[in-house]
Amino acid sequence: MSNANINAVFYADTYHPIQAGSIDGTDTLPHDNAVYRAVLCSAAGLYDPFGDPKVIGDPYCTVFVGRLSRFTDEETLRKAMSKYGTVKNLRLVRHIVTGASRGYAFVEYETEREMRRAYEDAHHSLIDDYEVIVDYYRQHLMPGWIPRRLGGGLGGKKESGQLRFGGRERPFRAPLRPIPYADLQRLGIPPPPEGRYMSRFQVPSPPRCRSSHADMDDSPARQRRSRDKEEPAHRRHRRSADRDDSSHKHHKHKHREHSHQHKKRSTSRDYDFLDH
Secondary structure (H helix, E strand, O other), X not given: OOHHHOOOEEOOOOOOHHHHOOOXXXXXXXXXXXXXXXXXXXXXXXXXXXXXXXOOOOXXXXXXXXXXXXXOOHHHHHHHHHHHOOEEEEEEEEOOOOOOEEEEEEEEEOOHHHHHHHHHHXXXXXXXXXXXXXXXOHHHHOOOOOOHHHOOOOEOOHHHOOOEOOXXXXXXXXXXXXXXXXXXXXXXXXXXXXXXXXXXXXXXXXOOOOOHHHHOOOOHHHHHHHHHHXXXXXXXXXXXXXXXXXXXXXXXXXXXXXXXXXXXXXXXXXXXXXXX
16 A cells, blocks of 8 residues: 555445444454444344335435434524525434434435535534534445444444444545455455545545435436436337237237148048048
């Protein structure tokens, strides 16, 4: 590794609980009980990132807003986040029993450009005198995601004993020791990237999940892109169906013609028998 990368950082493209608990992404063992819980949850497939029926909209146009004041309501949050673009949907997460704010929200904008503007400019801004954090909507974008309530997540505070790395607040640091590639591969942990480190002043792009769910949102722009991609397939399918139908009719006609010829030959043989 070059000396230029010593102070560089890099961000996680996929999520692994043990890696998220590591300052440089090279740990192979969970260092606290929360990471251990996240590993068990991930291994057992207990968390479905698409299982929340309240989640709607385009994840590529949505930002996560955290560390909100418990007194901040939807109207105040919408007014603050509207500085960066047109807010299409807003969901302030509340306690299912008491209705009190949980201190975080999801804000969807009309376009991805507006989302990126909010990502860059709203981070560490003040809302009701609280300094908020803004991040991409990783639940639907980052493969393998485990939320903080299950021991995962990114960020956290030192006093809580649940520090997580690889995200905006705490990106991974360049490894200072040899990377244990064999151990990481054995445990299914992606190795730290080499050759694409970034400075803290660069803005990382959102992770690009290959899940089909990302193509099922109701964003007009994404529907147009999806329609443009799928239209030739539909035409090919229609042509294939027409060929199948034509082939079926041709086969049916040939079968009818063959049956008629067979019946004619059979009748001729019957007449020959009568003549003899």
